[in-house]
Amino acid sequence: MSRKRYSKEKKHRSGEIPTGSFSDIAFLLIIYFLVATTLVKVKTIAADLPSGEKSSQTQSDKTPIVNLRGSEIFFNDKKVSVDLLNERLAELNLGEKIPSKRVIMLESTKGTPYENYFQVLAGISANQGVVAIVEDDK
Template sequence: MSRKRYSREKKHRTAEVPTGSFSDIAFLLIVFFLVAATLVKVKTITADLPSGEKAPETQSDKTPIVNLRGIEIFFNDKQVNIEQLGDRLAALELGSKDPEQRVIMLESAKGTPYENYFKALATISANDGVVAIVEED
């Protein structure tokens, strides 16, 4: 009799996968990732970049130049630190000028740390300057 009972149970079984607890598992995983994830605010800057067209009448010898050479920063061939660069750019009052007169040339030598490049770019943008990036061929 036990053999017949076993064979009957075997015939009535279905091949269905139990999915009743999948929603609970998904909910627990979502809660876990929300608790375990760290929320970091990424520091960004917005910069106005001029077009790549050359306009000799807008570029003159009076265009300020920020030159990055390794860890050193030069503003119009005078060595400055990042705070002094901000002060000198603030003295130019770039926000009140026309966009063509707000251009600041940014030159960077090989080997300049990215942190210095980012700080100089952020300082120029914070003082309403338009960055013109100079590349060497």
């Protein structure tokens, strides 16, 4: 009797891996990740950067210049705060001007905190200005 029992057990075994529960496990993992994931809206800036082409006309001396020197912000060589800079940019009424007159020069030194750079760039963009980034050729 022991030989028959052994041979019956051997016949019932097949070489297949049971995959019937894989779809259930995948579904549960999808539900878990949907519930556990938090969706964060990233704050971005839509900025119109001028083309890199040089024109025959040069920028006038009246082009506003924003200098970022470390944690300090200068607007036309006068130290300002972020709020005061936004007020000065609003006074310029850049939205009413033609695109070539909306240019704001932005100069930055090494060591400028990213937060200041981001706030200034956001302020210029919010007031419909076009950013011209000044780089040293050194």
